[in-house]
Amino acid sequence: xxxxxFAYPTLTGAPGRKILTGVDMQVKRGQLVALMGGSGSGKTxxxxxxxxxxxxxxxxxxxxxxxxxxxxxxxLFALRRRMGMLFQFGALFTDMSVFENVAFxxxxxTDLPEEAIRDLVLMKLNAVGLRGAQGLMPSQISGGMxxxxxxxxxxxxxxxxxxxxxxxxxxxxxxxxxxxxxxxSLGEALGAxxxxxxxDVEESLQIVDYVxxxxxxxxxxxxxxxxxxxxxxxxxxQFVSGAPDGPxxxxxxxxxxxADLGLVK
Amino acid sequence: xxxFVEGLGHGLIDAVAKLGYATRLFLLLLRHSGTAFARLRxxxxxxxxxxxxxxxxxxxxxxxxxxxxxxQGYNTLQRYGSExxxxxxxxxxxxxxxxxxxxxxxxxGRAGTSITAEIGLMKAGEQLSAMEMMAVSPIGRVLxxxxxxxxxxxxxxxxxxxxxxxxxxxxxxxxxxxxxDGAFWSQMQNGVDxxxxxxxxxxxxxxxxxxxxxxxxxEGYDSQPTPEGVSRAxxxxxxxxxxxxxxxxxxxxxxxxxxx
Numbered sequence: 180x181x182x183x184x185f186a187y188p189t190l191t192g193a194p195g196r197k198i199l200t201g202v203d204m205q206v207k208r209g210q211l212v213a214l215m216g217g218s219g220s221g222k223t224x225x226x227x228x229x230x231x232x233x234x235x236x237x238x239x240x241x242x243x244x245x246x247x248x249x250x251x252x253x254x255l256f257a258l259r260r261r262m263g264m265l266f267q268f269g270a271l272f273t274d275m276s277v278f279e280n281v282a283f284x285x286x287x288x289t290d291l292p293e294e295a296i297r298d299l300v301l302m303k304l305n306a307v308g309l310r311g312a313q314g315l316m317p318s319q320i321s322g323g324m325x326x327x328x329x330x331x332x333x334x335x336x337x338x339x340x341x342x343x344x345x346x347x348x349x350x351x352x353x354x355x356x357x358x359x360x361x362x363x364s365l366g367e368a369l370g371a372x373x374x375x376x377x378x379d380v381e382e383s384l385q386i387v388d389y390v391x392x393x394x395x396x397x398x399x400x401x402x403x404x405x406x407x408x409x410x411x412x413x414x415x416x417q418f419v420s421g422a423p424d425g426p427x428x429x430x431x432x433x434x435x436x437x438a439d440l441g442l443v444k
Numbered sequence: 445x446x447x448f449v450e451g452l453g454h455g456l457i458d459a460v461a462k463l464g465y466a467t468r469l470f471l472l473l474l475r476h477s478g479t480a481f482a483r484l485r486x487x488x489x490x491x492x493x494x495x496x497x498x499x500x501x502x503x504x505x506x507x508x509x510x511x512x513x514x515x516q517g518y519n520t521l522q523r524y525g526s527e528x529x530x531x532x533x534x535x536x537x538x539x540x541x542x543x544x545x546x547x548x549x550x551x552x553g554r555a556g557t558s559i560t561a562e563i564g565l566m567k568a569g570e571q572l573s574a575m576e577m578m579a580v581s582p583i584g585r586v587l588x589x590x591x592x593x594x595x596x597x598x599x600x601x602x603x604x605x606x607x608x609x610x611x612x613x614x615x616x617x618x619x620x621x622x623x624x625d626g627a628f629w630s631q632m633q634n635g636v637d638x639x640x641x642x643x644x645x646x647x648x649x650x651x652x653x654x655x656x657x658x659x660x661x662x663e664g665y666d667s668q669p670t671p672e673g674v675s676r677a678x679x680x681x682x683x684x685x686x687x688x689x690x691x692x693x694x695x696x697x698x699x700x701x702x703x704x
Contacts, residue, residue, distance in 0.1 A: 230577050259579035270574035273566075284578045287585075329574075 198224045199396040201238070206389075208339065211366050211373045213383045215418065216393035222376040223267075225393075226342045229374070230264060231255050242340060260288055263333030263341045263371075267348060269325040271317040277304070277328050278313040284335045303331040307361060323354035327361070334365055340372050341365070347379040355379075359386050380419050384408065392418070466662050469583075473591055473661070476584035486589040487596075494555045494590070495597030499604070501554050502547060506605035509546060510612020513537055517613070518621055527617075528627035532635040534613030535606075539636065539645040540701070543606035545693050548652035551598055552685040556660035559590050560681040563664025564674035572665075587661050594660070598653025599646055606645070644700045651692055656685040 198221045206212045214222050227233045228240050231247040240247045245258055271280050281300045285291060291299070304310045307327040317325055326346065333341060343362060347355050363386045366373040377383045384390070384404040392400035392407075392415055400407070400415045407415060437443045480487045517533045563586060566572050572582040610632075617623045636642065660681045667677030 232573065232576060256579040256581075259577060262577065264574070264577040266570045266574055268570065270570035272571055272574075273569065284580075287578065287580045332578075 199228075199235075202393075202396070202398055204391055204398070206340075206372045206374055208372050209366070209370050210389060211363060211375070211387045213387040213390045214374060214376045214393060215378060215380065215383070215390060217378065217418075220393045221396045222393055223344055226264065226344055226374070226376060229340070229342060230259060230262060260284075260336055261339045263336070263338035265326070265329050265333050265341070265343045265346055267345045268322070269317075269329035271325050271329055271332070273317050275317075276313070277309065277315050277317070277320065280317070280328055281332045281335055284332065288336060299335070300331075303335055304328075306334070306365070307331045308357070323350050323358070326350070326354075326358065330358075330361065330365070334369065337369055338371055339369070341369070341374070343373065343375045343377075345376055345378075347377055347382055355382060359383070362386065378418075384419075462666075465666070469662055469665065470658060472583050473588055473658075476581055477588045477592065479581075479584035480588040480592045483589075486585070487593050490589045490593030491597055494559070494593050495601060498551060498554045498597070498601055501550055502601045502605050503608050505546065505550055506543075506608035507612045509542055509605075510534065510538070510609035510614075511616050513542075513609065514613035514616030514621070518617055518623065527623050529631050529635075530613065530617045530623050531610075531628035531630075531632035534617070535610055535632045535636050536641060538606040538609040538613075539641050541645075541693070541697075543602045543609065544645055544648035544652055545689060547602040547605045547649065548598065548656055548689040549686055551594075551601060551653070552656045552660070552682055552689070555594060555597070556656050556681045556685050557678050559594065559657065559660040560664040560667070560678045561674060563587070563590070563661065564667035564669070564677050567665065567667060568669035568671075568674060570669075583665075587665060591657050591661050594657025595650070595653045598656065599649040602645070602649035602652075644696075647700075648693065648696050651696060652689050655688045655692060659685040659688060 202221075202225065204212075204214075204225070214225060216222050224233070228235055229242060229247065231240075231250070234248045242258060243261070245254070247255065247258065250258060271277075272283065275283065278300055281303050282296050285296050285299060289296075301310055301313070304313055307330050309324060309327055309331065312320060312324065312328070317328070320328070330346075341362075346358055346362060350358060359382050362373065362375065365371075375383055375387065384407065387404060389403060390401060390407050391398055394414055400410060400412050402410065408419065410416065410419075433439065435443075513534045514530065517530050517537075518527055521527045521529055521533065563572075566582075566586065572586065575582045575585060614628060618625050618628050663677040663681045663684070667673045
């Protein structure tokens with residue numbers, strides 16, 4: 180994507196708060212790229228732009244040579260069939276079983292016979308280690324498990340671009356390690372380009388090939404994991420070490436604390 | 445003062461924008477309706493869910509409304525010595541007015557709310573976004589089957605309401621009070637016109653079904669994806685669709701039954 184700027188429009192068409200300004204990014208096939216930054220820095224918006232769910236006010240977004248926002252509705256849908264997206268909380272369809280969730284994209288987009296669908300679904304579920312959970316409903320499995328089911332669903336059609344929105348948020352250390360390895364190995368097995376949106380620095384630096392740092396809608400740093408670890412940029416240093424003070428402040432702007440409590444006049 | 449005028453203007457602009465949005469959604473819904481009919485199983489599952497599960501409340505309400513009509517109708521008619529016309533009164537009230545209107549109001553409360561809440565929660569859980577990202581249109585896959593299922597179920601439910609209501613009137617009027625059996629049915633048979641009364645009642649129930657289900661689907665799709673947003677959308681479904689039913693009923697009645 181090149182020079183992308185974006186602001187969410189309001190219902191009446193007036194432009195709202197600016198989310199992204201002049202973002203340049205590139206992800207190659209077979210590459211695993213992390214997109215890091217604090218909450219509200221515009222990471223998820225980039226994924227929504229890539230999927231064509233929102234359109235930029237300036238700049239262009241291309242996936243596999245197609246400009247996403249100049250495609251017609253049907254062509255956009257055809258392109259999306261080659262993308263997989265893992266949502267933050269999985270976004271499983273709560274009225275369908277685990278099996279039916281993974282089968283959903285296959286049933287919608289292919290005319291495969293039931294037996295082939297069954298085999299494919301079991302293969303995808305096996306890849307995430309949940310073949311045994313196929314009959315359960317989403318309400319019967321844990322958060323980490325539903326994220327893995329969602330991952331199986333995202334790769335059901337063997338996508339060429341996989342997007343992960345906060346795949347590590349709220350996972351216990353074991354699930355976290357498993358999920359990280361899964362993301363790495365799935366990307367390699369499919370030869371797909373993968374993008375992880377995350378603020379889990381340590382875990383993602385271990386598995387990714389390249390990192391983009393996003394702050395206030397701009398890319399402030401980029402590089403390989405080693406370059407990021409060695410970076411002297413105050414923003415990146417603060418993020419990697421997790422220090423509460425630095426260019427990013429923990430406190431939302433507020434009047435003086437003592438004055439707010441009425442201790443000084 | 446200025447703030448008041450500004451607020452008024454904002455409110456008006458938002459209302460017009462929302463109306464436009466609703467109209468666009470309605471057109472999209474019609475365009476994507478192919479899915480609802482090409483894959484009839486989706487719609488039939490929704491008819492089962494929306495229609496079948498509303499049966500109990502519709503039938504029980506219909507029975508009680510019929511009881512009350514029988515009782516009140518008898519009390520009024522016997523003053524003029526025309527209690528034989530009870531069957532006609534019960535049937536006409538139900539088929540022309542109470543059947544479609546009361547069913548639509550109950551339907552908004554029973555099925556409309558569940559449609560809104562379900563779609564709103566699917567939106568809040570990013571299920572609709574996920575579907576879009578899988579290149580499946582949620583309007584075709586989620587909204588259209590529910591819309592058509594509601595539109596199909598509503599006239600059937602209204603017919604059942606009227607039928608059970610007539611039976612309720614019969615139980616109170618003939619079995620309990622003792623109005624003449626033959627007069628009850630023959631007056632009904634002679635007085636109720638197939639096209640004028642039953643036909644217009646069916647048209648009403650179809651219109652109400654379309655209106656209530658569209659409002660429910662729209663409010664769910666338009667809801668803020670938060671617990672508070674979904675609860676507000678559910679409330680708006682009941683309020684807007686009840687008002688819409690009553691207003692449409694007046695317009696339709698004026699068009700259908702005004703003589704001259």
